[in-house]
Amino acid sequence: MVKNIAYATEEETLMGNGVNLRTLTNDGGSAVISDYGAHLLRWAPAGQPDVIWTPRTWHFEAGQPVGGGVPVCFPWFGPGFVHGGQTAKRPIHGFARLRQWALDEGAFTSARVRYVLDSERLTTGEVPWIEDEPNVRFHAAYEVCASDTLTMTLTVTNTGGEPMSYEAALHSYLHVGDVLGARLVGLRGATYLDATEAGFPPKLQEQPSVMFGDQPVDRVYYSDAALELQDHVLGRVIRIGKTGSPQTVVWNPGEQGGNAIAHAKTGEWRGFVAVEAAACRDRIVALSPGESYMLSQSIAVMPLG
Numbered sequence: 301m302v303k304n305i306a307y308a309t310e311e312e313t314l315m316g317n318g319v320n321l322r323t324l325t326n327d328g329g330s331a332v333i334s335d336y337g338a339h340l341l342r343w344a345p346a347g348q349p350d351v352i353w354t355p356r357t358w359h360f361e362a363g364q365p366v367g368g369g370v371p372v373c374f375p376w377f378g379p380g381f382v383h384g385g386q387t388a389k390r391p392i393h394g395f396a397r398l399r400q401w402a403l404d405e406g407a408f409t410s411a412r413v414r415y416v417l418d419s420e421r422l423t424t425g426e427v428p429w430i431e432d433e434p435n436v437r438f439h440a441a442y443e444v445c446a447s448d449t450l451t452m453t454l455t456v457t458n459t460g461g462e463p464m465s466y467e468a469a470l471h472s473y474l475h476v477g478d479v480l481g482a483r484l485v486g487l488r489g490a491t492y493l494d495a496t497e498a499g500f501p502p503k504l505q506e507q508p509s510v511m512f513g514d515q516p517v518d519r520v521y522y523s524d525a526a527l528e529l530q531d532h533v534l535g536r537v538i539r540i541g542k543t544g545s546p547q548t549v550v551w552n553p554g555e556q557g558g559n560a561i562a563h564a565k566t567g568e569w570r571g572f573v574a575v576e577a578a579a580c581r582d583r584i585v586a587l588s589p590g591e592s593y594m595l596s597q598s599i600a601v602m603p604l605g
């Protein structure tokens with residue numbers, strides 16, 4: 301099924317291929333989210349161009365991620381990281397974004413949607429995901445509140461009888477007029493791991509802002525600071541707040557990688573910067589039985605002053 305997000309309407313809550321799209325519309329703004337992956341596809345405050353980027357056309361395919369939007373990366377990030385070392389797990393960024401999440405009907409309003417993914421409903425082979433934690437059980441709840449601001453919160457509870465650990469990220473593709481003129485401000489002085497180089501060497505953010513160009517930028521910052529993504533083309537600032545996020549992942553694939561993104565046409569990569577609330581690698585979340593952890597990201601838009 302090929303679909304242009306610009307045509308999503310309230311009537312289109314039931315789509316083909318067994319995928320439900322939920323539309324939130326209120327005076328503050330509107331959003332579209334898919335039950336497949338609990339994947340936010342669109343959010344804009346009233347009167348604003350989209351703040352969440354997706355390729356102009358995209359489709360649902362079982363077992364494949366939906367392009368752009370806000371993938372929920374869980375229970376691992378990238379190829380995974382266990383006991384101090386990178387692993388090579390598949391699918392990349394975990395299986396949560398490739399599963400149908402259960403809608404909490406009672407929590408679905410014009411401004412809010414809540415989804416649940418419970419390990420009890422997953423198939424053998426997905427749980428456990430870490431060989432030496434064979435009895436891991438979890439309950440994940442994901443709530444999206446969308447009006448003139450957007451707040452996304454992932455709460456994971458260890459429902460098993462043994463300790464569990466996981467990685468998570470809210471992988472927000474933020475729409476900018478042109479990434480080549482965008483500036484991400486708020487990370488000066490932070491250490492980051494540079495994922496574009498072998499071994500992820502640690503570096504220091506010396507410049508006042510992160511800038512983007514034809515070359516990829518792929519970094520795991522050790523920072524939970526509030527950030528501003530300045531967009532001189534659309535004349536606005538996207539403000540990003542996070543909680544429970546010891547790291548911030550910043551990514552744009554640059555020209556070569558960007559033009560290889562599934563479903564995206566040549567040059568579409570210039571329309572986003574991914575800024576992700578994250579707990580990954582050496583900041584993996586460890587939960588005792590019964591414990592919960594909350595990872596949250598909130599986004600608002602201001603005029604560029």
Ligand SMILES: O=P(O)(O)OC[C@H]1O[C@@H](O)[C@H](O)[C@@H](O)[C@@H]1O
Binds near residue numbers: 378392495519549574
């Ligand atoms: O799986 P997606 O949505 O295409 O995102 C992939 C990218 O996700 C980013 O979070 C990583 O930092 C990149 O290294 C990776 O390439």
